[in-house]
Amino acid sequence: MNRLGQRLGRYWSLAVLLLALGGGPPVHAVELTVYGALDQAPLAPVFQLFAQETGHTIRYVRDEPAALLRRLGAEGATTTADVLFGMDGASLRVARQAGMLRAARSQSLVARVPPRYRDDDGFWYGLTVRARVLLYARARVSPAELTGYESLAESRWRGRLCMASPADAGNRALLTVLLARWGFERLLEWTRGVVANLAREPRSDDREPLRALALGVCDIAVANTQDYIRMLRSERDEDRIAARQIGMVWPDQGGWGAMIEVAGAGVTAHARQVDAARQFLEFLAGDAAQRLLAARTDEYPVVPGIPVAGALLDLGAFKADQASLTTPDRVEEAVARIVAASDWK
């Protein structure tokens, strides 16, 4: 019995040694709670890889950006959320202004995410981008008629334009960028022209304009590359057939470039697992995660040189607007005034 005890003791020591050498799960593995605006299913391999690399598991709560912000605001300091993820730039800016995020300073994030895709103070980092593009009905419109966002306000499109409501994150971001380019007066004039051109009452869902375009409600529309790709690759035959009738134009390629919208993440102000949350952000900006995100989210990776998905490559290359995505606070206010003044609902 004594000998058996000695033998067991030896094996136990060996097991402890192996665990210490990394043979077992990390000692400080935690569960991170992530509030995310992107669909969960395509992200499963990303979370799985994160768990493999760090031992930390992810509890993912999926909702729309506005709903997540409301929830985070209501929960306050009692929130269990450690990371806000997959949010558009405007929502991230709102979250920062509302004190919902904390700065996550990281050399690796700063080195990998280009400055224009991240908050200057490290409150949020862009991970993928999508472009705001012009779409047209191939049968009724020549692509030469559409050059840039400016052309959307031209009178020839009267009653022929489909666009989501200004509450849509993509449209808000577009207005913010155009305000920086054109100034208040010119943007107001453009917005009035756009509202006059609308074929029907705008809806908040960004994919609605695409469907409306396919149904012949309008001749041109504004949407994200992501939504166009999804329609092209839809499992529904009618969506794919409709998508083939729709052409795409990269706007402003002779000038500023197409406006791009970021999907990013930040560590919440009341995160309990701050280190693990920062680690998660660093992981998401790493090569492996960026490649998975590029392959699975129909978005462009922010890290330069990461291969893009074949479906996105089929759309061709484009010049992206290089304006910073971190806009001054007052810009949001000005945009709100323009929307109100143009009666865009």
Add this chain to the structure above:
Amino acid sequence: MYSAHPYRWLVIACLVGLLPLLLWQAADWAEEGALRQMSWKNGQRLRSYANATTQALHDIDVAPALLSHDRELRDLLREPGSPERARAASQRFEALSRLLHGAVIFLMNPQGWTVAASNWQAPDSFVGQNYGFRPYFRQALSGNPGRYVALGVTSKIVGYYASARVMADDQVLGVLVVKADFSQQHLLFDEETEFMVADQQGVIFLSSRPEWRFRTLQPLEPQVREQIARTRQFEDLDLRPLDMVAGRTWEGTVMIVALDTAAPAAQMPAPAPAVGIAVTYLVQASLLLDRGWQMWVLTPYAEVRLAIARNLLVVVLIWLLVLMLALYGLRRCDSGLSRRESHIIDALTGLYNRRYLLDTTSVLLPRYNRGPVSGIAVLMFDVDGLTQIGETHGRKAGDEVLVRVAGALREVLRSGDVPVRLHDGTFMAVLAIRPGDNVRPVAERMRQRMKNLRFEALPGPLTISAGVAYYHPPESLDRLLERADEQLRQAKQQGPDRVCAPPADDPFGSSP
């Protein structure tokens, strides 16, 4: 008596049937592994090339904006007629050009005329030329930083142009341009890698293969062709699409593409008809969003095939080894059986021999009245006149008789009984019986069965003489056989064609 192992062919069939499955699975794994490894490697290359390109062009990108704030340049543009100022500016550009690795710096007035250039002394100087048709000029005038790739109108060399407008008091005075020679940019890429870099229209302006340069990734739309012609971006080159067939996509970002590697370059004079040699490549591409370029890295798919072939070879070798081991094992098994069988089986009749009898019965007798064995009897018989048959009709006829007698004996006995050929024409059977069972009927059946056998060599029926003995413990096997032999001798004396057996309830009975 050699017999092949009964499972020999089953084992071989299983192994042969398994081979295609193994090969299929191994090919699948090998392809998956090779694709994973190569895509990772190419991804790293793309990252590195994208960074190298960005770094290499960084100075060119920022130079125009920095230089545009120069007061002397503004003065020159305000007074365009001053040749002294123009020369002074050109001389400054010439000095700065050395810092930018020989990039050409030139200043254009709002009408697009070049008023000063770092190559002012060169025969093909830009001074006095109008490049107002170039997009970088118009972009800069409208306040956007111009970034552009084109074939030089004068130099015919691929150049990268960066531009910025020169402003004073909210008035646009002109455009400052830096043009870098882009023909050597392939040095950023390692020599082993196949790559191509295409502009926003999909025109390949940089490639590891000269025949891919100035081809396009997709057919150009008429309006794009018109725009290229208007801006003289690639002068009069015939921008034809690459002969490319897209195959499947792996993990979203890896494309398998067949590309024509032998098509003549578009800029060659009098292009011959393309005689394509299609090579399949693994392609990964990234977009340089700040420039509108796409960068492709290509690896011949042959490397994947090589990895698959290597894996298949290993699998086949392992399979062959397993097959040989299996065959060797079966052979050893077979020869072991054969040796064991020849030890206990009579080679002529296939019945057990005396050795087996001794081994088996010595095990059987102690188990008498225990378990399933509750009684044992021995039936021993001799073929009458066997010696005479042999002498008259030959050894072969004698052997035939013995073989058929053995066959008849097997037929008469039940499955648990043990048939034995003792020697010459003497056979016996060890019968498992219940106490009180009478074995005489078995002996009689045997005798009758023999009489029914017909031989060409024998005019009459074959007869046997048989004796029966019942085992009575604790007598030895020898004693049991001795008693059976006594009964047989009695039968022979009284015979031929006779059975002598004691009554079933009188195991030691000496009377027939």
